[in-house]
Amino acid sequence: MASTAVPAATVPNPDPPLEQLQNLAVELRLLMTRVRVGEAWETTEEFNREKFWKRLNEAAENVSREATNLTVVSRLPLPSPQKAQMCCEQVRAAIEAITAVYYSLPKDQGITLRKLVRGATLDIVDGMAQLLEVIFITPTQSPENKDLISCSNVWVACQQVPRIPRDNKAAALLMLTKSVNFVKDAHEEMEQAVEECDPYSGLLNDSEEDNSDNHDNEGQNVLGFPNNRDIYWSEEDQDLIIPCLALVKASKACLKKIRISVAENGKKDQVAQLDDIVDISDEISPSVDDLALSIYPPMCHLTVRISSAKLVSVLKKALEITKASHVTPQPEDSWIPLLISAVDHCMNRIKELTQSEFEV
Numbered sequence: 001m002a003s004t005a006v007p008a009a010t011v012p013n014p015d016p017p018l019e020q021l022q023n024l025a026v027e028l029r030l031l032m033t034r035v036r037v038g039e040a041w042e043t044t045e046e047f048n049r050e051k052f053w054k055r056l057n058e059a060a061e062n063v064s065r066e067a068t069n070l071t072v073v074s075r076l077p078l079p080s081p082q083k084a085q086m087c088c089e090q091v092r093a094a095i096e097a098i099t100a101v102y103y104s105l106p107k108d109q110g111i112t113l114r115k116l117v118r119g120a121t122l123d124i125v126d127g128m129a130q131l132l133e134v135i136f137i138t139p140t141q142s143p144e145n146k147d148l149i150s151c152s153n154v155w156v157a158c159q160q161v162p163r164i165p166r167d168n169k170a171a172a173l174l175m176l177t178k179s180v181n182f183v184k185d186a187h188e189e190m191e192q193a194v195e196e197c198d199p200y201s202g203l204l205n206d207s208e209e210d211n212s213d214n215h216d217n218e219g220q221n222v223l224g225f226p227n228n229r230d231i232y233w234s235e236e237d238q239d240l241i242i243p244c245l246a247l248v249k250a251s252k253a254c255l256k257k258i259r260i261s262v263a264e265n266g267k268k269d270q271v272a273q274l275d276d277i278v279d280i281s282d283e284i285s286p287s288v289d290d291l292a293l294s295i296y297p298p299m300c301h302l303t304v305r306i307s308s309a310k311l312v313s314v315l316k317k318a319l320e321i322t323k324a325s326h327v328t329p330q331p332e333d334s335w336i337p338l339l340i341s342a343v344d345h346c347m348n349r350i351k352e353l354t355q356s357e358f359e360v
Contacts, residue, residue: 017084018136021074024088025132028095032125035118041103052105053166056117059098060161063124066094067131067154074135091132095125110168110271112175112278120161127154169266172274175282176259182285183252186292190245193296194238236353237299243349244295247308250342251288254315255281257335261327273325280318287311305354312347316340 014020073079073087102121105114131151165171233241258281266274291307294300322328323336 014081014085017074017078017081020081020084020088021132022136024092025129025136027092028125028129028132031095031099032122032129035099035102035122035125038103040106040114043104043106047106047109049109049166052101055104056098056101056164057162059094059101060124060158063094063098063128064155064158066091067128067151067158070131070135071151091128095128098124108271110171111275113165113168113171113271116164116171116174120157120164123157123160124154127157130154167268168271168274169262169268172262172266172278173259175278176255176262179281179285180252180255180259183248183255183288186285186288187245187248187252190241190248190292190295194241194245233297233299236301237295237297240299240301240304240350240353241295243346243353244291244304244308247311247343247346247350248288248291250339250346251284251311251315253342254319254339255284257339258318258322258327261322265327265329267326270326273327276321277318277325277327280314280321283314284311284318287314301354301356305350308347308350312343315343 015023070087070091073083078084079087098121102117105117107114131154165174258277262274262277287307287310291304291311294303294307319336319340323331323333328336
């Protein structure tokens with residue numbers, strides 16, 4: 001009698017180990033794209049802050065462990081396809097777990113806080129993807145130990161999770177502090193450039209050494225000074241730099257005062273207003289950078305004026321939003337009108353010195 005037994009389903013053989021690692025790296029890159037634009041998951045459960053941070057910390061620790069395991073398992077000789085598959089599944093599960101924790105953070109906890117958690121999550125996923133890519137490209141017996149370096153990047157990213165601010169006010173203060181430092185650095189660089197009066201001197205000296213055999217320029221390059229006057233500021237340029245520096249200094253003062261107001265008067269439950277203050281304050285540093293770049297020779301006075309006007313607009317908007325928020329309990333507080341007056345004074349001076357550009 002013929003057998004009627006149903007043959008067992010054929011289990012497909014796993015891909016080769018390195019191919020599995022490459023495929024998982026591609027998955028993680030695609031996951032990062034989704035996390036960047038993903039919204040918080042809707043839930044009827046009341047948000048538990050302590051539980052959230054405990055889950056996030058545990059998820060980060062788990063990813064760190066899986067990064068270590070992946071580095072060990074992937075050493076030559078490579079593991080069997082089955083063992084590689086199990087390792088990849090564990091890495092995938094760890095990454096999916098930490099992204100799930102991020103998605104559980106509701107918007108009403110603050111957009112600024114969510115951005116910080118999202119950034120930390122993306123750093124972890126990116127670090128793991130880099131580790132997978134390095135292992136795939138470079139065998140892990142390589143003397144450069146690139147896999148260990150990439151693994152350390154995952155560890156560092158995971159170690160940052162406990163350092164994330166725990167509420168939106170703390171997150172806002174962190175972002176405002178960063179903005180203050182960025183503007184402070186830009187102001188110092190501008191002052192240094194003015195003191196040196198030749199921000200490109202190093203490059204020019206190198207160029208002159210390369211062209212030292214060209215004796216035709218000797219008469220035009222007295223005492224080693226280049227003959228291209230575009231690298232110097234004219235007297236008019238130097239006059240214009242003064243109010244530009246003052247405007248950047250006022251920008252730094254605005255950010256400092258805004259940060260102090262948030263620190264002293266900010267309320268953790270007023271997340272929307274704190275987010276608005278951070279959003280507009282984030283625009284100050286890039287606007288300062290634009291102005292700083294515009295003053296380098298050869299200076300275009302029209303560009304300087306446009307960059308200054310943009311910065312002034314952002315500063316005034318930041319001050320008005322701060323004034324209308326709960327962090328300024330007394331809107332008539334003298335520091336806001338004083339800073340607006342200082343900003344207007346700088347802008348008026350810049351307009352005076354660039355008026356000729358509009359009269360041509």
